[in-house]
Amino acid sequence: DGGITQSPKYLFRKEGQNVTLSCEQNLNHDAMYWYRQDPGQGLRLIYYSQIVNDFQKGDIAEGYSVSREKKESFPLTVTSAQKNPTAFYLCASSPQGGDYGYTFGSGTRLTVV
Amino acid sequence: GENVEQHPSTLSVQEGDSAVIKCTYSDSASNYFPWYKQELGKRPQLIIDIRSNVGEKKDQRIAVTLNKTAKHFSLHITETQPEDSAVYFCAASTSQNTGNQFYFGTGTSLTVIP
Numbered sequence: 101d102g103g104i105t106q107s108p109k110y111l112f113r114k115e116g117q118n119v120t121l122s123c124e125q126n127l128n129h130d131a132m133y134w135y136r137q138d139p140g141q142g143l144r145l146i147y148y149s150q151i152v153n154d155f156q157k158g159d160i161a162e163g164y165s166v167s168r169e170k171k172e173s174f175p176l177t178v179t180s181a182q183k184n185p186t187a188f189y190l191c192a193s194s195p196q197g198g199d200y201g202y203t204f205g206s207g208t209r210l211t212v213v
Numbered sequence: 214g215e216n217v218e219q220h221p222s223t224l225s226v227q228e229g230d231s232a233v234i235k236c237t238y239s240d241s242a243s244n245y246f247p248w249y250k251q252e253l254g255k256r257p258q259l260i261i262d263i264r265s266n267v268g269e270k271k272d273q274r275i276a277v278t279l280n281k282t283a284k285h286f287s288l289h290i291t292e293t294q295p296e297d298s299a300v301y302f303c304a305a306s307t308s309q310n311t312g313n314q315f316y317f318g319t320g321t322s323l324t325v326i327p
Binding site: 202204 | 222247249255256257259302314315317318319320
């Protein structure tokens with residue numbers, strides 16, 4: 101759907117658990133991004149990756165981890181260190197360099213129970 | 214780093230009227246400004262963008278203007294329709310060899326009243 105797929109659509113996490121959100125793209129995009137969306141706060145960058153095996157922290161990286169072992173995949177792990185993980189998580193990708201808009205995934209809504 | 218501010222946070226207009234959403238940015242090196250529309254529960258979709266070498270761009274009922282001197286850009290929607298109701302985000306980015314990181318505004322919830 102749109103070349104970038106996020107799963108699951110809904111995820112529930114118990115206190116103290118780590119959970120992993122999946123993001124896969126078949127657009128041959130080099131760059132991938134993870135954003136967190138909270139009501140009234142817009143989109144905040146968690147991590148981004150420009151190339152395989154390399155990634156950079158965004159503005160709110162604490163309590164999250166990522167990996168980029170393949171160009172197509174950029175999973176996000178929400179660790180137990182993230183104290184307020186309930187949010188809507190959006191993955192995006194874009195071609196490397198130049199000025200191109202993002203293609204967004206459909207998002208994962210994470211709820212702590 | 215870049216700071217993008219967006220106003221208003223909510224906007225209600227009558228069907229057929231125009232809607233204007235404004236954004237300001239802080240980094241004079243920013244050179245690409247996309248606008249996204251996000252319907253309830255769906256992914257943001259790019260609706261229009263503008264680059265720093267252009268002052269205005271139009272696509273049917275949607276237009277974007279850019280004032281580099283004042284560091285602000287605006288989205289204009291004319292002849293609004295109920296299906297225009299959504300949250301709109303502006304963004305700014307600086308194209309670099311390592312890719313383009315976007316900084317988003319906080320969003321404007323637009324309601325078009327039939």
